Amino acid sequence: MNTPRISASSYSNTAPLVWSFLYGRGRGSVEIILDNAPARSAELLTQGRVDAALVPVIASQFIDGVRIVPGVCVGAKESVRSVCIVTNGQALDEVRDISLDVSSRTSVALTKIIFREFLGREPDWRDAPPDINAMLAASDAALLIGDPALAISSGIDGSGQNYRVFDLVELWKKHTGLGFVFAMWMTRHEKLSIDLAAARDEGLEHLDEIATNYAGEIGLTAEAMKAYLSKNISFSISKEIEEGLEFYLDLAKKHGLTSERRPLSFVETA
Numbered sequence: 001m002n003t004p005r006i007s008a009s010s011y012s013n014t015a016p017l018v019w020s021f022l023y024g025r026g027r028g029s030v031e032i033i034l035d036n037a038p039a040r041s042a043e044l045l046t047q048g049r050v051d052a053a054l055v056p057v058i059a060s061q062f063i064d065g066v067r068i069v070p071g072v073c074v075g076a077k078e079s080v081r082s083v084c085i086v087t088n089g090q091a092l093d094e095v096r097d098i099s100l101d102v103s104s105r106t107s108v109a110l111t112k113i114i115f116r117e118f119l120g121r122e123p124d125w126r127d128a129p130p131d132i133n134a135m136l137a138a139s140d141a142a143l144l145i146g147d148p149a150l151a152i153s154s155g156i157d158g159s160g161q162n163y164r165v166f167d168l169v170e171l172w173k174k175h176t177g178l179g180f181v182f183a184m185w186m187t188r189h190e191k192l193s194i195d196l197a198a199a200r201d202e203g204l205e206h207l208d209e210i211a212t213n214y215a216g217e218i219g220l221t222a223e224a225m226k227a228y229l230s231k232n233i234s235f236s237i238s239k240e241i242e243e244g245l246e247f248y249l250d251l252a253k254k255h256g257l258t259s260e261r262r263p264l265s266f267v268e269t270a
């Protein structure tokens with residue numbers, strides 16, 4: 001039997017979901033591909049090169065035959081800290097153009113939804129690599145995701161700049177009262193033998209190790225990293241987060257960010 005292949009981003013907020021496969025009871029049970037960009041995992045799944053991938057949730061609307069693994073996610077209920085709009089001090093109503101880190105289509109679509117649906121404005125959009133200095137040199141604001149955004153929102157990016165940071169989940173919560181989910185495991189198989197919920201549970205049992213590992217890379221203390229992973233990020237789907245996901249996909253279709261509103265389909269798990 002071939003070893004299943006899975007893919008996920010290498011950001012710290014995915015670490016509890018993949019720790020088991022790298023270091024725990026799931027080690028050797030899968031071949032795992034890690035990449036900085038969540039969008040890359042969506043590409044691999046679309047191309048049939050992996051059996052399952054942790055991908056931006058908007059991928060559920062454009063990958064043919066995709067099924068979601070229920071219950072497991074990278075989401076947030078109140079604030080996320082690692083998906084932010086950053087300015088050099090301007091308020092959002094002063095922003096004329098935004099450089100977008102296109103590593104995650106879900107975050108790009110969320111940014112456009114916030115401006116179109118809630119703020120009633122349409123800035124100019126520019127795709128850009130995730131370099132905050134270059135992004136803000138070209139635009140009034142920058143969408144930054146992952147660990148680079150976490151460093152800036154924590155005030156430890158080392159640039160000395162007086163940035164103004166707008167947390168996208170805080171903005172979403174303010175206008176909808178709902179939680180938000182950025183990524184979920186997806187597959188194009190009808191059934192999946194990999195127990196991704198058990199892997200998550202094992203990862204959460206090792207948050208101290210994960211926090212210590214990533215803290216040094218980002219510049220946070222281990223305590224601050226553990227607080228981020230345990231208090232900001234939700235790895236399980238709650239009713240509030242599920243409702244937020246459905247509403248987000250409705251708004252993505254409304255604002256032309258997806259061509260259709262596909263109902264969510266879930267995979268059978270072992």
